[in-house]
Amino acid sequence: MNSVETKDVHLYYGDFHALKGITMAMRKNQVTAFIGPSGCGKSTYLRCFNRMNDLIDGVRIEGEILIDGVDIYKSSIQVDDLRKHVGMVFQKPNPFPKSIFENVAYGLRVNGTKDRQFIEERVERSLKQAALWDEVKDKLKKSAFELSGGQQQRLCIARALAIEPSVLLMDEPTSALDPLSTAKTEELIHELKENYTIVIVTHNMQQAGRVSDYTAFFYLGELVEYAKTKTLFTNPKDQRTQNYITGRFG
Amino acid sequence: MKRYFNNFGERVIEGIITLSGTVTSITVLLIVFFLFKEGLGVFSQTPVAEGSVIAVNKQNPVKELTAHQVKEIWDQNITNWKQLGGQDAPIKLFEVDDITDYYTDEQIGAEFEYLPQRLSELVAKEPHILAFFPDEYLPKEFAGRQIKLDNVSPGSFLGGREWYPTIQPAVQLGVLPLILGTLWVSLGAILIALPLGLATSIYLAEIANPKVRNFLKPVIELLAGIPSVVYGFFGLVVVVPLIQDVFGLPVGETALAGSIILGIMALPTIISVSEDAMRTTPRAMKEASLALGANKWQTIYRVIIPYSISGISTAAILGIGRAIGETMAVLMVTGNASVIPHTFLEPVRTIPATIAAELGEAPQGGIHFQALFALGCILFLMTLAINMTVDLVSAKKKANRS
Numbered sequence: 001m002n003s004v005e006t007k008d009v010h011l012y013y014g015d016f017h018a019l020k021g022i023t024m025a026m027r028k029n030q031v032t033a034f035i036g037p038s039g040c041g042k043s044t045y046l047r048c049f050n051r052m053n054d055l056i057d058g059v060r061i062e063g064e065i066l067i068d069g070v071d072i073y074k075s076s077i078q079v080d081d082l083r084k085h086v087g088m089v090f091q092k093p094n095p096f097p098k099s100i101f102e103n104v105a106y107g108l109r110v111n112g113t114k115d116r117q118f119i120e121e122r123v124e125r126s127l128k129q130a131a132l133w134d135e136v137k138d139k140l141k142k143s144a145f146e147l148s149g150g151q152q153q154r155l156c157i158a159r160a161l162a163i164e165p166s167v168l169l170m171d172e173p174t175s176a177l178d179p180l181s182t183a184k185t186e187e188l189i190h191e192l193k194e195n196y197t198i199v200i201v202t203h204n205m206q207q208a209g210r211v212s213d214y215t216a217f218f219y220l221g222e223l224v225e226y227a228k229t230k231t232l233f234t235n236p237k238d239q240r241t242q243n244y245i246t247g248r249f250g
Numbered sequence: 251m252k253r254y255f256n257n258f259g260e261r262v263i264e265g266i267i268t269l270s271g272t273v274t275s276i277t278v279l280l281i282v283f284f285l286f287k288e289g290l291g292v293f294s295q296t297p298v299a300e301g302s303v304i305a306v307n308k309q310n311p312v313k314e315l316t317a318h319q320v321k322e323i324w325d326q327n328i329t330n331w332k333q334l335g336g337q338d339a340p341i342k343l344f345e346v347d348d349i350t351d352y353y354t355d356e357q358i359g360a361e362f363e364y365l366p367q368r369l370s371e372l373v374a375k376e377p378h379i380l381a382f383f384p385d386e387y388l389p390k391e392f393a394g395r396q397i398k399l400d401n402v403s404p405g406s407f408l409g410g411r412e413w414y415p416t417i418q419p420a421v422q423l424g425v426l427p428l429i430l431g432t433l434w435v436s437l438g439a440i441l442i443a444l445p446l447g448l449a450t451s452i453y454l455a456e457i458a459n460p461k462v463r464n465f466l467k468p469v470i471e472l473l474a475g476i477p478s479v480v481y482g483f484f485g486l487v488v489v490v491p492l493i494q495d496v497f498g499l500p501v502g503e504t505a506l507a508g509s510i511i512l513g514i515m516a517l518p519t520i521i522s523v524s525e526d527a528m529r530t531t532p533r534a535m536k537e538a539s540l541a542l543g544a545n546k547w548q549t550i551y552r553v554i555i556p557y558s559i560s561g562i563s564t565a566a567i568l569g570i571g572r573a574i575g576e577t578m579a580v581l582m583v584t585g586n587a588s589v590i591p592h593t594f595l596e597p598v599r600t601i602p603a604t605i606a607a608e609l610g611e612a613p614q615g616g617i618h619f620q621a622l623f624a625l626g627c628i629l630f631l632m633t634l635a636i637n638m639t640v641d642l643v644s645a646k647k648k649a650n651r652s
Contacts, residue, residue: 050541057460084543094534097557107542110552156538163542 003028003167003197004049009063011044011053018044020221021063026214031189031198033212033229035205037244040218042201046169049199050086051079067167084111087160087196088169092176093152095144095159100136103144103155107163122162130158131188150181157188161196168192170200174207186211205245209233217241285630288623292407295617296399297421304419305373305381305394312336315397320420321412323380331378339378346383362387370394382419402617407624413588413599415608415618423621427588429628431505431598432574434591435584438509439516439573444566446513447520451565454521455528456550467525474518482582485511490583497595503585506594511579516569523568527561528554563643571636575629577602601629 002025011019019041026032034042044053051072053059065072072082084107095103102109104123113119123140127133132154136147144155153173160168170189174182189198189211202208208215209229216226217240225232225241236242297317298304304320306312312334315323322328323341332338346369349358353368366389373381373394381394388396402423410424450470454463489510494502531554539549555562577600585597586607605622612618 052537052541055537055540080543080545083541088537088541090534090538090541092534094532094538096535096538096553106539106544106552110539110542110544110548159538159542 001028002026003068004199005066006048007064007066009045009048009061009065011041011048011062012060013056014058018221019048022223024216024223024226026197026199028197029193029195030213031193031200031211032214032216033208034199034201034216034218035203035208035244036218036224038203041221042216042218043171045218046171046199046201049167049169050083050088052088054079084163085165086167086169087163087165089153089157089160089171089173091172093149093156095147095152095155098144099141100144100147100155101140104158104162106159111163123158126158126162127155129161129192130154131184131191132158148181150177150184153177153181153185154188157185157192161192166197168196168198170198172201172203175203182207205233217244219244282630285623285626288620289627290624292402292423292617292620292624293404294401295620297402297423297617298399299416299418299421301385302419303381303383303385303388304397304399305383305392306397307373307377307379308393308395309377310336310395313395313397315399316406317399317402317420317422318406318410318412320399321414321417321422324419337378342376342379344372344376344379344381344383346387366390402621407621408628411590413604415612415621421617421621423617425601425621425625425628427590428599428601428604428625430590431584431588432600432602432629432632434594434598435505435508435512435580435600436570436573438505438594439512440566440570442509442513443516443520443569443573447517447565447569448524448562450517451521451525451528452550452554455525456546456554467522470518470521472518473514474522478515478576478578479582481511481515482579485579485583493595499595501585501597503583503597504595505584505591505598508580508584508598508600509594511583512573512576515576515579516572519572520565520569523565524558524562527558527565530561531557560643560646564640567636567640567643571633571640574636575602575633577606581606601625605629 004026006025007023009019009022010017022045034046036042047053048061048065049067049072053061061073067082067086070077096106098106101123104126105119108119108122124133124137127136132151135151136142136155139146144152147155153176157168157173174185177185186207189200192198193213200208200211212229214226215229215232217224217232217236217238219240225236225238227237232241233245236245304315310331312331315334319328319334323343328334328341330338330340346365349365349368349372352372358365358368366387369381369383369387370389370391370393373379373392379394399420407423407425408429409426410422411426412422412424413427414422454467454470458466485507489507490502492502493499493504493507535553535557536549539553540546544552580600581603584600584603586599586603587597588599588604589596591598605625608618609622612622
């Protein structure tokens with residue numbers, strides 16, 4: 001079953017043609033990794049799924065993007081509702097200047113949830129899902145900035161999980177983390193796919209190999225190859241994919 | 251040789267820089283020293299009007315009076331010596347002009363040459379007299395007793411409710427109305443400027459499209475460059491009549507007029523500083539909020555404002571600082587009545603306006619002159635406190651960021 005589906009998506013930054021007709025589908029409860037050299041459009045493509053590109057002036061998008069069968073660029077779509085449905089974790093940990101608890105509760109609060117008990121339960125559950133609960137349960141009132149970089153990133157994941165999205169977008173979530181935190185985050189991604197469809201952008205091919213079920217290789221705004229991760233890494237069909245994964249460019 | 255010259259040049263430049271730094275610091279310290287020296291001088295003066303004598307009969311048990319009591323006597327609010335701890339007898343007020351009621355012109359003398367003697371006689375003769383006359387007529391052997399007023403005390407200076415620095419026979423130096431007037435006008439200014447300034451800076455930082463912003467920001471900053479007398483003129487011509495009409499007041503020169511003008515004057519600072527603070531909110535922080543389904547307003551008040559709160563408070567404090575120290579515009583529109591204000595629709599007098607209006611008429615070294623310097627000290631301490639708060643807040647901001 002497909003969770004995210006795109007049909008002939010073109011994206012322009014002003015005159016620059018950044019995405020050139022991308023058609024692909026991401027399966028439910030699977031991890032899909034986007035790899036490719038810098039500037040290939042993989043992050044841009046990812047940010048189409050929660051309409052984060054709307055924030056940038058001069059961006060124009062053509063084609064169709066369906067999430068759980070709904071065209072998200074349809075005029076009747078409320079962007080905030082879409083973003084509650086499609087969570088996102090960013091490249092650098094970006095907690096709010098608030099307490100650990102309030103960071104996780106943020107999504108619920110802006111959603112209008114007032115029930116304290118519900119919020120407390122949800123915060124606890126999200127922190128447990130993000131494998132952070134044991135480390136922070138005694139200091140929920142402390143500032144999120146007191147956590148280490150890796151903890152902050154897991155906090156950001158917990159924050160995204162708290163509003164129970166169906167799709168979780170991760171834009172190079174471990175690029176600012178040390179190897180140990182990276183390993184923890186990857187482990188977490190493994191566990192999360194049971195409940196979420198995960199799309200992850202990564203620069204690190206080993207990571208794509210470790211965490212993903214499917215991998216898509218992007219190059220110069222095109223989707224070059226998209227296959228099961230094992231297949232793509234062991235038996236790439238396209239020469240460019242072959243060159244990239246063997247480290248000949250990138 | 252060349253190397254020697256280079257070295258020499260460096261030394262000279264270093265010397266000049268050190269010297270100018272030292273000179274500037276010393277100048278600043280000297281100004282502060284001068285201010286406090288003159289200002290504190292007021293506490294070693296008696297509040298009797300310059301060159302005057304207050305005297306009573308030798309038998310009168312009342313030995314001391316306060317400046318306030320003297321004024322109450324002259325205002326006829328105190329009419330009996332009993333109220334001052336003396337005998338039960340009405341106070342007989344005497345000023346030098348009243349001498350003709352007691353003596354003929356011959357007895358006084360054509361050139362007032364016998365006046366000192368007559369004054370002495372009169373005070374000795376009248377047991378319940380309270381006489382006030384210029385000290386040039388004080389006879390060498392005076393049969394009465396001069397009343398020395400207590401020195402101006404810091405308590406009566408700061409807590410006194412009456413500011414009549416030139417009144418006869420005893421000046422009233424109570425600065426409470428002036429301090430309250432200053433705070434009142436500044437408070438009003440900040441109540442007007444903060445919401446407006448905050449709204450404008452949110453608009454500029456988050457809502458306005460870049461073209462509008464690039465036009466508006468310099469225009470707003472231009473407001474800061476308009477001389478305050480022009481603001482005062484604007485206030486006098488536009489704001490004062492408007493307030494008079496809207497509230498149906500006898501005069502429009504009120505604290506409210508001052509607050510409005512000061513509020514407008516504080517706006518550029520507040521807008522500029524808080525807008526800069528808001529724009530330092532990292533993009534990642536905004537994106538994180540939006541990605542969680544928050545809309546623009548939720549992002550502004552839940553993330554951007556909390557993130558830039560120290561910058562916003564700095565802006566507010568700087569705005570207050572500007573309002574407290576402002577002189578000309580306030581002088582022109584507030585009506586300058588030195589009474590403790592109860593509403594915004596009453597005239598008030600601020601410290602800077604008092605100094606500006608009165609210093610020119612106060613004789614140098616006199617009690618009025620020194621009282622104005624003491625007011626200057628109070629203003630200095632107020633703005634110093636504000637600046638220190640700014641430093642504290644921005645130091646906290648730096649600590650938060652790192």
